[in-house]
Amino acid sequence: MSCDGNFMKKSGEESHPDLTKAKICQDFIRAIVAEDIASGKHGGKVVTRFPPEPNGYLHIGHAKSICLNFGIAKENAGVCHLRFDDTNPCKEEEEYVQSIQDDVRWLGFDWKDKLFFASDYFEPLYEYAVQLIKAGRAYVDSQSAEEIRIRRGTLTEAGQESPYRNRSVDENLDLFQRMRAGEFEEGQHVLRAKIDMASSNINMRDPTIFRIRKASHHRTGTRWCVYPMYDFAHSLSDAIEGITHSICTLEFENHRPLYDWFLNELKTPCHPQQIEFARMNLTYTVMSKRKLLELVTGGYVQGWNDPRMPTLSGLRRRGYPPEVIRSFCERIGVAKMEGTVDVSFLEHCLREDLNKKALRVFAVLRPLKVVITNYPEGQTEELEAVNNPEDPEAGTRRVLFSRVLYIEKDDFRENPPPKFYRLSPGQEVRLRYAYFITCQEVIKNEQGEVTELRCTYDPASKGGDSPDGRKVKATLHWVSAEHAFDAEVRLYDHLFSKPDPSETEEGQDYKSNLNPNSLEILQNCKMEASLRHAKAGAPYQFERLGYFCVDPVDSSQECPVFNRTVTLRDVWAKIEKAQKG
Ligand code: ATP
Ligand code: MG
Numbered sequence: 001m002s003c004d005g006n007f008m009k010k011s012g013e014e015s016h017p018d019l020t021k022a023k024i025c026q027d028f029i030r031a032i033v034a035e036d037i038a039s040g041k042h043g044g045k046v047v048t049r050f051p052p053e054p055n056g057y058l059h060i061g062h063a064k065s066i067c068l069n070f071g072i073a074k075e076n077a078g079v080c081h082l083r084f085d086d087t088n089p090c091k092e093e094e095e096y097v098q099s100i101q102d103d104v105r106w107l108g109f110d111w112k113d114k115l116f117f118a119s120d121y122f123e124p125l126y127e128y129a130v131q132l133i134k135a136g137r138a139y140v141d142s143q144s145a146e147e148i149r150i151r152r153g154t155l156t157e158a159g160q161e162s163p164y165r166n167r168s169v170d171e172n173l174d175l176f177q178r179m180r181a182g183e184f185e186e187g188q189h190v191l192r193a194k195i196d197m198a199s200s201n202i203n204m205r206d207p208t209i210f211r212i213r214k215a216s217h218h219r220t221g222t223r224w225c226v227y228p229m230y231d232f233a234h235s236l237s238d239a240i241e242g243i244t245h246s247i248c249t250l251e252f253e254n255h256r257p258l259y260d261w262f263l264n265e266l267k268t269p270c271h272p273q274q275i276e277f278a279r280m281n282l283t284y285t286v287m288s289k290r291k292l293l294e295l296v297t298g299g300y301v302q303g304w305n306d307p308r309m310p311t312l313s314g315l316r317r318r319g320y321p322p323e324v325i326r327s328f329c330e331r332i333g334v335a336k337m338e339g340t341v342d343v344s345f346l347e348h349c350l351r352e353d354l355n356k357k358a359l360r361v362f363a364v365l366r367p368l369k370v371v372i373t374n375y376p377e378g379q380t381e382e383l384e385a386v387n388n389p390e391d392p393e394a395g396t397r398r399v400l401f402s403r404v405l406y407i408e409k410d411d412f413r414e415n416p417p418p419k420f421y422r423l424s425p426g427q428e429v430r431l432r433y434a435y436f437i438t439c440q441e442v443i444k445n446e447q448g449e450v451t452e453l454r455c456t457y458d459p460a461s462k463g464g465d466s467p468d469g470r471k472v473k474a475t476l477h478w479v480s481a482e483h484a485f486d487a488e489v490r491l492y493d494h495l496f497s498k499p500d501p502s503e504t505e506e507g508q509d510y511k512s513n514l515n516p517n518s519l520e521i522l523q524n525c526k527m528e529a530s531l532r533h534a535k536a537g538a539p540y541q542f543e544r545l546g547y548f549c550v551d552p553v554d555s556s557q558e559c560p561v562f563n564r565t566v567t568l569r570d571v572w573a574k575i576e577k578a579q580k581g
Pocket of ligand 2: 053
């Protein structure tokens with residue numbers, strides 16, 4: 001039983017989750033694990049693993065796999081290994097190894113002492129290959145990569161056997177040993193499993209299991225010049241570590257026969273069960289590491305941790321708490337069906353969490369000066385403001401009021417359109433927690449731009465309460481000019497302007513769908529004094545504007561920088577409400 005079908009955005013159809021049902025279902029993988037424990041398979045033990053290739057930073061798709069693997073282990077008193085699948089010397093880097101560990105820890109998971117590297121198994125993997133050769137189940141092929149490719153056949157056509165397929169065991173052993181010794185160039189020979197060139201499953205048509213690569217590996221240096229291929233290394237690493245359930249994404253479904261073939265032929269003491277689930281896709285972003293790397297190296301974003309990236313480090317910097325990502329992964333569930341989750345659902349989970357936690361403060365992003373002409377010059381007043389209406393424990397704070405204030409430019413119109421209830425000439429509004437004010441005069445510069453408003457306040461409306469029952473239709477946020485401090489604020493939007501960035505005009509690629517307005521930087525925003533001591537990453541709600549946090553990378557005491565984590569507008573909640581009618 002799975003529960004994620006509803007969260008998918010299917011093409012041409014809007015379909016949305018019923019959140020009330022989301023937590024009740026147990027997914028099909030947990031059901032398999034529960035059955036195996038009950039039947040005593042694997043001695044009732046549960047050992048899972050998360051096996052990233054260190055060729056990029058982790059993204060939110062990986063989080064789904066992390067939550068699943070570590071979650072299942074935890075729920076069943078088992079363990080989950082963190083194993084770096086570092087069998088490709090060309091693309092892997094130490095920086096990624098470090099960032100992946102940081103990100104898994106930040107998400108809230110602990111591999112204890114179970115940190116492994118596939119490269120630690122190069123020697124046993126080599127020995128396993130020798131065993132296959134001795135059993136007549138592997139041979140050295142000396143065709144070129146191109147010849148191998150051509151002879152592999154197609155989905156409708158069987159492959160052809162290599163002319164080298166029937167080399168003797170001794171010849172194969174000798175050649176393989178010399179491959180290891182570095183006697184040959186890259187591509188001169190490969191080691192292939194001898195399975196079935198006519199198999200309907202192309203993965204079973206004598207797949208390559210070792211190839212020559214004269215490259216330096218981030219951990220083993222130049223000790224090796226033959227490297228195992230993914231399927232071979234992966235199944236055997238699982239077996240070496242005593243993994244019970246090897247959970248992976250659907251694209252490996254067709255590799256499962258090969259996974260099992262290696263374990264059966266080599267009679268490994270442990271035979272993990274491979275189980276596949278659908279990978280997570282999100283609208284308005286890309287999730288392939290190749291593409292994310294291209295965005296980084298091409299300068300389309302400022303790095304792997306750019307707050308617009310779907311990477312865990314980007315989301316963290318943007319202000320996502322790890323528990324939001326965990327609960328999102330739990331709520332979208334696990335299924336066998338490919339689909340794309342609407343990013344507005346992720347943002348909905350985020351707002352739900354921040355609404356409970358974030359302290360409310362005042363910040364004016366596009367300031368317009370307001371002078372209260374009947375307020376005494378030099379006077380300052382402390383007014384009481386509620387820190388978080390959702391959390392009585394959060395208490396109150398004092399905000400400073402004085403004669404010169406800032407309000408949002410947007411909250412004033414000289415010629416208000418119908419139904420514009422905020423400030424305009426002659427109009428009275430409430431300043432939250434402060435007073436009623438009325439706009440008396442508009443001051444402009446030579447270009448005709450409004451630079452200042454002259455207003456009067458009603459001293460009897462202190463705290464923002466109506467003195468005589470008269471009503472105002474708008475309540476504005478504000479800051480005291482003298483007490484506020486300046487900051488840079490970065491407003492983020494989706495990285496791509498299309499829900500599916502791969503949908504492009506002919507001759508274009510996904511990058512043509514990058515959203516040119518995904519980042520807007522505002523300078524000289526006016527911040528309430530209490531934000532001076534905001535800690536990096538701590539969530540705030542700037543009233544009426546959204547959720548924000550101090551940027552943990554670029555912010556400093558001299559030049560504070562705030563990131564907008566998310567706006568207040570919850571598209572998802574609206575959709576849900578409409579659905580319920
Ligand atoms: P890419 O294809 O972009 O390089 P990958 O799947 O090869 O990504 P790995 O580092 O091999 O990246 O992934 C580690 C684990 O995370 C694998 O078990 C993989 O199945 C899982 N994973 C990767 N992307 C997703 C995703 N979008 N949703 C769920 N699981 C994922
Ligand atoms: Mg992979």
